[in-house]
Amino acid sequence: MLETVVKAHDETRQGEAYAPHEESTSPFQKNFYIESYGCAMNFNDSEIVASILQGEGFGATRNVEEADLILLNTCSIREKAEQTVRKRLTEFRKLKKAKPGMLVGVLGCMAERLKDKLLVEEKLVDMVVGPDAYRTLPGLIEEANTGQKAVNVLLSREETYGDISPIRLDSNGVSGYVSIMRGCNNMCTFCVVPFTRGRERSRDAASIVAEARDLFERGFREVTLLGQNVDSYHWMPSDSVPGITEPVTFAQLLASVAEIDPLLRVRFSTSHPKDITDEVLFTMAKYENICNYIHLPLQSGSSRILQLMNRTYTREWYIKKVDRIREILPDCGLSTDIITGFCTETDADHADTLSLMQYAKYDLAYMYFYSERPGTLAARRYQDDIPETLKKQRLAEVVALHRQHTLDSMRKDVGKSFKVLIEGTSKRSSEHLYGRNDQNKVVIFPKGNLQKGQYVHVTVTDCTAGTLIAESATAL
Incomplete structure (x- = not known):
């Protein structure tokens, strides 16, 4: 289609x-x-x-x-x-x-x-x-x-900029972003996005695939499909395209981009836990060039706080989604967002977040203490009643636990081999290159005669809490 x-x-x-x-x-x-x-x-x-x-x-x-x-x-x-x-x-x-x-x-x-x-x-x-x-x-x-x-500052229900070819600013020439939709309909109470970016609308699938293909033909080897909630992508072809009447889902779009060329790696961000489907997971499993990495924001491990945040899922439901991802994609990398100190958060709510982190053991996490934003539903409905010192204390506990999880995750990869796309020279050493593996983990290895944009085979020999280290790399 x-x-x-x-x-x-x-x-x-x-x-x-x-x-x-x-x-x-x-x-x-x-x-x-x-x-x-x-x-x-x-x-x-x-x-x-x-x-x-x-x-x-x-x-x-x-x-x-x-x-x-x-x-x-x-x-x-x-x-x-x-x-x-x-x-x-x-x-x-x-x-x-x-x-x-x-x-x-x-x-x-x-x-x-x-x-x-x-x-x-x-x-x-x-x-x-x-x-x-x-x-x-x-x-x-x-x-x-x-x-x-x-x-x-007028918002639009239609604008997607789908006909504009972005100028790649500060690009490494290897990885590029492709926006597939704009806005958000979820109305999480802590979030300003629905008010600053407007209602959700999907860009036409044809322009997305064409932009991704153009990037590949210009030497890029990785695209990241972007949206506030990519899994709710839904595009209906217009009457100007005869014979095309069925809507395009995110899973179908993902497959179409992956089929541009096996050498084009495909990533995406961000997924809302309530919307990511088995169809998407099976599509990821089907195509070797769709990276096994999902950003699945949690925000809180407490069902009570999740309800106040209007996240539309419970702690138990989220855990089942994590289980399903690992059932279909056993080696999938998983990252998340976590907010500490949301309105009325108790020690028990915080403990629920820590225990869910212990269950999921995220490879990467973006962690913050709650910052009330004017105009949000939370600012209008709830009192920001957690002292900042307590917010920061809870955040420190979240960060400490996550650091242990990332170190454990990295250590499990020592001795394993990976396919890595070279993205550039390491910031710490001009004699080393870096790239990411399928699970979005950064790997450092000696430069040798290798070049940016090449795929290489590496065997991990050591690690830190944030980086995998290989002693050599072989071009593929």
Whole structure:
């Protein structure tokens, strides 16, 4: 089914992907500088923004002092991220005084909530642009150049940017992100995403497969399919594609991307425990190039807290999902998100989280103490009543337990052999390369005559809590 859709889509996109922007007739011939914060979706959005700006004659620069336009792609998930952005905006204001024609803008998740403060009260920026308004950037830049404050934070039920070919910023040339959907419908009480990114909508499958194929043909050897909740991906072909009437599920999309070429590794993130299906798990088992790694956010091991978070599953249900994953994919790597100190969390609730961690033994975890975000359901419904010192104490216990689990997991891999995709030179030694295995674990090995983008065979001889170490690697 997808082959027909992809063919029709490719015929409408010829000449669009990675067009020679330097031939643009735009009057703008300036530099832009962009910083991204938060999740992989934000980094992918910055690549979309880069494509739009290059189409208008703007060239990217790594030197902020050379920039005519500075953009911060922001995150509102945690207070610390917002504090970092404010600090950077204050620094950019000093640069702007030395270069009066410079424009400073905020993109992304902070846009709607803080637009008045950033534009009017604190006068830190010239424009504020929401996640669904990036196509309007050229007009907003023109408006800001006249001295007006430019704003567009309108959310869309349709925008997916599926027809825009991202410019790969800071890419290693091996791994690339491909966004498959935008927004979220889950309404977890602690989360701002439904309010900052809008309702869930899936990008058309044809454009996703075409973008992944283009990456492979340009030398990339790994794609990560991105969405707030990839397992709820659901695309219905339009009437313009004759004979295609069935919706495309995430499992079908995953298979179509895997079938581009056996040398193209496929990863995805993030999965909501309530939505990941056996169909997805069996698809992963069927294709050798779909990596055996799942990010399955837990948030809390307490059913009572999960209910307050509106996670729509219980502790027992989550455990059964972990069991099912390991039944179908015995060697699957598993990672998670954990929040400590959510509203009303007791010692017993915290103990439930620790015991579920003990059961799942995650290979990787992103762990935070609860940070109330204005505008969320939790902020409106519940009192943030756990002292920060207790939140941090519980977080320290979670981190300590997880470190033991990761070390145990790494030690189990000593003596085993893996296929690894080389991603680059190790940060610690120019004589060593690094890559990841199927389970998303980083492996370090001697450089020899090997090159980035190659697949190699390694046998692990040692490890740390975060890295597997091999004494040699053989090209495949």
